[in-house]
Amino acid sequence: MKKTFKFAAAAGLLLSAFSAFADTFVFTAIPDEDESRLQQRFNKVADYLSAQTGAEVKYIPVKSYAAAITAFRNDQVQLAWFGGLSGVQARKLVAGSEAIAQGYEDQFFKTYFIANKSAGLSAEETLSAALKGKTFTFGSKGSTSGRLMPEFYLREQFNAAPEDIFSRVGFSGDHSRTIAQVQSGAYQVGAVNYTVWDNELAAGNIDPEKIQVIWTTPTYPDYQWTIRGDVDARFGKGFKEKMRKALLEMKDKDLLASFPRESFVPASNDDYAPIENTARAIGLLED
Amino acid sequence: MRPDNDALMLLNRLPGVRPAHSSGRRLRRISLLFIAIALACIFLADLALYPTDPWRELGRIGWGFITPYWADSSTLFSALGQTVAFALLALIISVPLGLMLAVFYHWRPVRMLAAAVRSVHEIFWGLLFMQLYGLSATTGLLAILIPYTGVFAKVFAEMFDRQAPEPALAVSPFSSRISRYAYTLIPQSLGEMRSYCRYRFECALRSSAILGFIGLPTLGFHLETAFKQGQYSEAAALLWVFFILIASIRFWLRGWLLPVYAALALWLLPQSPPLGSSYAWQFISQDIWPRALQQGDLSAAAAWYWLEFSQVAWPALLQTLYLTQIALVLTGVIALLCYPLASQAISGRAMRWPGRLLLLIMRSTPEMMIAFILLLLLGPSGLPAVLALALHNGGLIAFLLANHSEQQPQRADDPKGINRYLYLHTPRLYPGFLAFLFYRWEVILRESAMMGILGIATLGFYIDSAFEEIRYDKAFFLIVVAAALNILIDSLSRRIRRRAGADLSAGVG
Numbered sequence: 001m002k003k004t005f006k007f008a009a010a011a012g013l014l015l016s017a018f019s020a021f022a023d024t025f026v027f028t029a030i031p032d033e034d035e036s037r038l039q040q041r042f043n044k045v046a047d048y049l050s051a052q053t054g055a056e057v058k059y060i061p062v063k064s065y066a067a068a069i070t071a072f073r074n075d076q077v078q079l080a081w082f083g084g085l086s087g088v089q090a091r092k093l094v095a096g097s098e099a100i101a102q103g104y105e106d107q108f109f110k111t112y113f114i115a116n117k118s119a120g121l122s123a124e125e126t127l128s129a130a131l132k133g134k135t136f137t138f139g140s141k142g143s144t145s146g147r148l149m150p151e152f153y154l155r156e157q158f159n160a161a162p163e164d165i166f167s168r169v170g171f172s173g174d175h176s177r178t179i180a181q182v183q184s185g186a187y188q189v190g191a192v193n194y195t196v197w198d199n200e201l202a203a204g205n206i207d208p209e210k211i212q213v214i215w216t217t218p219t220y221p222d223y224q225w226t227i228r229g230d231v232d233a234r235f236g237k238g239f240k241e242k243m244r245k246a247l248l249e250m251k252d253k254d255l256l257a258s259f260p261r262e263s264f265v266p267a268s269n270d271d272y273a274p275i276e277n278t279a280r281a282i283g284l285l286e287d
Numbered sequence: 288m289r290p291d292n293d294a295l296m297l298l299n300r301l302p303g304v305r306p307a308h309s310s311g312r313r314l315r316r317i318s319l320l321f322i323a324i325a326l327a328c329i330f331l332a333d334l335a336l337y338p339t340d341p342w343r344e345l346g347r348i349g350w351g352f353i354t355p356y357w358a359d360s361s362t363l364f365s366a367l368g369q370t371v372a373f374a375l376l377a378l379i380i381s382v383p384l385g386l387m388l389a390v391f392y393h394w395r396p397v398r399m400l401a402a403a404v405r406s407v408h409e410i411f412w413g414l415l416f417m418q419l420y421g422l423s424a425t426t427g428l429l430a431i432l433i434p435y436t437g438v439f440a441k442v443f444a445e446m447f448d449r450q451a452p453e454p455a456l457a458v459s460p461f462s463s464r465i466s467r468y469a470y471t472l473i474p475q476s477l478g479e480m481r482s483y484c485r486y487r488f489e490c491a492l493r494s495s496a497i498l499g500f501i502g503l504p505t506l507g508f509h510l511e512t513a514f515k516q517g518q519y520s521e522a523a524a525l526l527w528v529f530f531i532l533i534a535s536i537r538f539w540l541r542g543w544l545l546p547v548y549a550a551l552a553l554w555l556l557p558q559s560p561p562l563g564s565s566y567a568w569q570f571i572s573q574d575i576w577p578r579a580l581q582q583g584d585l586s587a588a589a590a591w592y593w594l595e596f597s598q599v600a601w602p603a604l605l606q607t608l609y610l611t612q613i614a615l616v617l618t619g620v621i622a623l624l625c626y627p628l629a630s631q632a633i634s635g636r637a638m639r640w641p642g643r644l645l646l647l648i649m650r651s652t653p654e655m656m657i658a659f660i661l662l663l664l665l666g667p668s669g670l671p672a673v674l675a676l677a678l679h680n681g682g683l684i685a686f687l688l689a690n691h692s693e694q695q696p697q698r699a700d701d702p703k704g705i706n707r708y709l710y711l712h713t714p715r716l717y718p719g720f721l722a723f724l725f726y727r728w729e730v731i732l733r734e735s736a737m738m739g740i741l742g743i744a745t746l747g748f749y750i751d752s753a754f755e756e757i758r759y760d761k762a763f764f765l766i767v768v769a770a771a772l773n774i775l776i777d778s779l780s781r782r783i784r785r786r787a788g789a790d791l792s793a794g795v796g
Contacts, residue, residue: 026560031512038512039362060422060560063502063511066755067417075563076421089757118340135337135667137742141755168335170667170742174515177659184663185339205517207343284756 025055025235029081030068032143032175032193032223041258048255052246055235065142069093078231079243081259084109084144084222084275088285091269096229099269100244102221103261109222110194111145113215114179119188121214127157128214136166137187139175144222144275146175150191152278153217176200183211195260220274223259224267310788314717317787318619325616332609333743334673337666344517344663351519355527362509365555367528370505372552373424373498374491377431379549382484384432385439390468392444405437406773408733408747409494411766413501414754418574419567423559427503431494435487442483443476450475486687488540489533496529497653504557507653514656526652533651575763595761599749600768607745607772610669610735611728614676618731619724621681625649626688626716627708632695639689646689649682654734658741672738672745676731684723688716718788725780732776736769746772 027049029042042059049057060077062068065086071077073093082090084106091097115121121130139146154162162169170187172178175196182190183206197213200206225247231239247264250256256263279285357363391397413430420426447468454471473480499507506525513521579587627633628642654675661671692712701707739748746769753762 024560058560061502061508062422063500063508064755066757067422067502069757070417071421074418074421074566076560093757116340118338137667141752168667168742176516180344180517181663181667184341184344186337186341186663186666210340210343 023056023235025049025053025057025079025231026060026077027057027079027081028060028062028068028071028077030065030083030086031061031063032083032140032196038258045250045255045258048250048252049243049246052249053239053242055239065140069142072097072226072228075228075230078228078234080226082224082226083142084220084224084272085148085279085284086142086144087224087226088272088276088279089142090226092285094228097226098229098240099224099226099267099272100240101247101264102224102267102271103259104263104265105195105261106222106224106267107265108219109145110219111149111217112192112194112197112213113150113189113217114182114192114197114211115189115214116182116185116187117210117212118185121189123212123214126215127153131189132158132165133167134188135168135170136162137170137172137178137181137190138162139171139178139190139192140173141171143175143193144220145193146178146191147171148275148278148282148284149217149220151282155282179206179211183207189214199260220278221267221271222275223261224272225264311714313787314721317721317783321612321619322616325613328609328612331605332613332673333606333669335666335668336670337668339663339666341663345660347517348519348660351521352523352526354520355524356520357524358521363524363528366499366504366506366509366525367532368551368555369503369557370492370495370499370507370529371532371548372555373427373431373495373503373505374488375548375552376556377428377435377495378484378488378491379545380428381432381435381439384436386443386473388436388440389443389447390465392440392447397440401437401440402774402777403437403770405434405441406729406733406770406777407434407766408737408769409434409498410501410737411750411769413498413503414762415766417501418570418759421559421562422502424556427495427498427505428556430498431491435491435494438487443480446476446479446483447472485536485540489536492529492533492536493651493653497655500653500655510653510656514659522656530647530651534647570759574759577760577764592764595764596768599761600746600765603739603744603746603749603765604768604772606669606743607732607736607747607769610673610676610738610743610745611732611776614673614680614731614735615724615728617673617677618680618684618727619720621677622684622688622720622724623713625681625685626692627712629685629689630692630712632692632697633704633708633712642689646682646686649678650680650686652679654679654738658738662741667742669738669743672735672741672743676734676738679734680727680731684720684727687723688720691716691719721787722784725784728780729773729777732773733769 027046029038031038038061039059042061046057046059049055060071062071065083068077068080068082069086069090072080072082072090080087080090087099091099113127115134119134121128121134138150141147151162154165158165166189168187170181172181172187172190175193178187178190178192179197179200181187194216197206227240227243231243244266248266250264276285385401388397388401392401409430412433413426416426416429420429450472454475455467458467458471495503495505496507496510499505499509500511502508506529510522510525510529513519513525573581577588577591579585579591625642625646629639629646630642631639634642657678658671658675661674665671665674695712695715701711736745736747736750739745739751742748746765750762750765750769753759753765
């Protein structure tokens with residue numbers, strides 16, 4: 001009996017916990033750039049958005065691209081900082097949702113192909129045939145820069161699936177880990193988000209004697225803020241516009257460094273048509 | 288074999304008609320069979336060795352490990368509190384539920400229910416519940432308590448089976464099943480149940496920590512981040528805190544303090560934003576079924592399932608099995624080699640402490656982390672996964688064996704040191720050791736599926752991919768396949784354990 005009581009108490013507590021969030025506008029971000037102390041850094045962003053829009057804004061952290069999409073879909077979060085692909089996936093699941101802003105850098109994002117020096121590859125104008133038979137790692141499975149675009153260009157160049165080009169294909173799960181694994185030689189080649197590479201290089205985590213960039217993809221649109229279509233109904237007329245304005249007017253270098261972006265610029269769903277088409281082309285997205 | 292008639296069952300277990308105990312020959316035959324299978328699997332499994340240059344990264348990991356550092360203690364303590372809270376509450380709910388199922392374990396649907404719920408890894412339960420309850424305390428609690436209920440049901444039922452039948456014979460034949468259990472079998476097993484719950488609490492802490500990898504605010508949440516980002520001192524701080532937590536359980540887990548802890552745990556559970564209501568039903572009624580099935584096109588649905596099974600599930604299932612069989616035998620080898628290091632009866636009072644620390648580190652470091660370090664050393668293949676599984680599970684079984692070794696009766700004329708290990712304790716513990724190993728078989732299977740995240744084509748790899756690609760129909764189907772395989776191994780392990788006489792009561796008291 002005591003146990004039943006506890007269970008009831010637990011259920012009651014959970015319900016009351018929910019009420020603490022009633023009418024709170026919640027956002028999340030895919031776990032991509034320097035995840036540590038994300039909570040503290042994004043809490044500052046939440047405070048900024050609160051002040052600008054007048055709503056109570058909170059941030060919740062998630063562990064994977066899929067978890068961010070799920071939270072967006074089941075309305076646990078109303079706004080999310082997605083990657084190109086995850087944004088397309090999320091907007092497909094939530095009718096009326098809209099890309100409202102992207103990073104300045106996201107208009108022309110790119111992926112670096114990196115290789116361990118021992119693989120004997122050198123920087124080239126195209127993906128070289130010498131890649132065949134090497135071991136290769138993507139980043140996270142749902143990543144635009146770590147998976148979608150590199151897979152697309154590999155297929156385009158070699159007219160074959162990655163498993164047929166390389167002797168082994170892995171998913172490191174994270175851009176920093178891709179760098180660590182290629183640097184250690186666990187994989188000979190990898191594909192990585194260029195901003196992460198530049199940051200790690202600046203931080204001294206990369207040994208140029210061991211690892212180098214061998215190819216850079218053409219540019220493509222990437223990260224963006226996507227908001228649910230029903231926020232105006234829930235948080236008042238014009239709320240979406242207020243939020244868009246707040247994001248575009250974010251000028252504080254400290255806040256922007258959380259993403260890390262120079263500034264935010266307007267974006268629309270149509271900007272991501274190339275990503276959607278690419279995802280369809282390699283079978284990551286259906287109809 | 289489980290006779291329907293309880294009275295007959297009790298009669299069968301009277302002292303005079305008890306089945307003969309295990310002979311060494313039977314145990315040897317079963318051990319050699321499993322070793323032969325594992326050797327064959329070495330040729331079939333995806334194993335390879337790549338030359339790597341991991342020393343820079345390993346150096347950083349090693350340096351981090353001995354220089355643990357954590358900047359802000361409030362996040363650390365809150366993560367620690369959440370880890371304990373989830374584990375404790377999940378256990379408080381799952382123990383009575385499991386006990387209830389155990390009383391009715393003779394009933395086939397109950398056995399099947401218990402087998403089904405424990406056949407799915409906590410992480411996969413977590414991923415499923417996350418679709419229904421979002422990132423919330425409910426998701427975390429259910430992900431632990433549901434599989435644990437199934438485990439408790441099975442283990443408690445087996446405990447009841449091992450009890451002496453005489454007290455039950457003294458109860459009136461007209462009494463109900465529940466009162467017979469309440470007055471005889473449950474009190475008879477109480478000591479054993481209590482110590483099993485303690486052991487399970489340690490497992491629940493690990494589960495709770497690991498659920499952080501998918502987003503619950505437990506230690507694993509920060510651990511995975513720090514490790515992934517190469518902040519090894521931070522990762523080490525979390526690991527050390529976790530080691531200390533595990534090592535100190537026996538000092539703070541007291542029966543009379545449970546209500547206090549439970550209240551604290553309830554208070555500590557994380558708050559989370561609410562969900563839109565319509566989505567859960569859509570997930571159950573639509574998302575997890577292929578589109579053809581939703582449209583009522585049964586033949587197209589069958590074709591879809593067959594394609595997924597033959598192209599994806601079957602090869603992945605074989606790969607999962609190969610890795611499991613190799614890891615199982617390696618686990619056994621490691622356990623047998625390591626347990627004497629931590630047993631006072633063999634290594635002596637002072638020398639067992641380094642052994643105890645080693646086993647603590649082996650069993651408490653999440654397998655994924657060991658696998659990642661080995662991946663740097665050995666290159667990408669099934670090899671790091673197999674070794675990580677064997678180190679983790681070997682450390683766990685060695686710890687249990689060391690405890691049982693210390694409880695063995697001692698005589699003044701017993702041999703000492705290595706002779707005691709070789710000729711006294713190992714033969715005595717061997718039947719119990721095999722029982723542990725067979726218990727662990729299905730766990731290793733579940734975990735080797737998880738190792739797919741390293742890019743080896745096990746079932747877990749495709750389940751993870753399906754979730755990432757928002758293909759819930761595929762994810763659900765593959766989880767069902769993995770669960771079916773697990774149920775198969777589970778029943779096989781029970782049969783082999785019985786036939787070989789590898790029983791907990793046979794060697795390990």
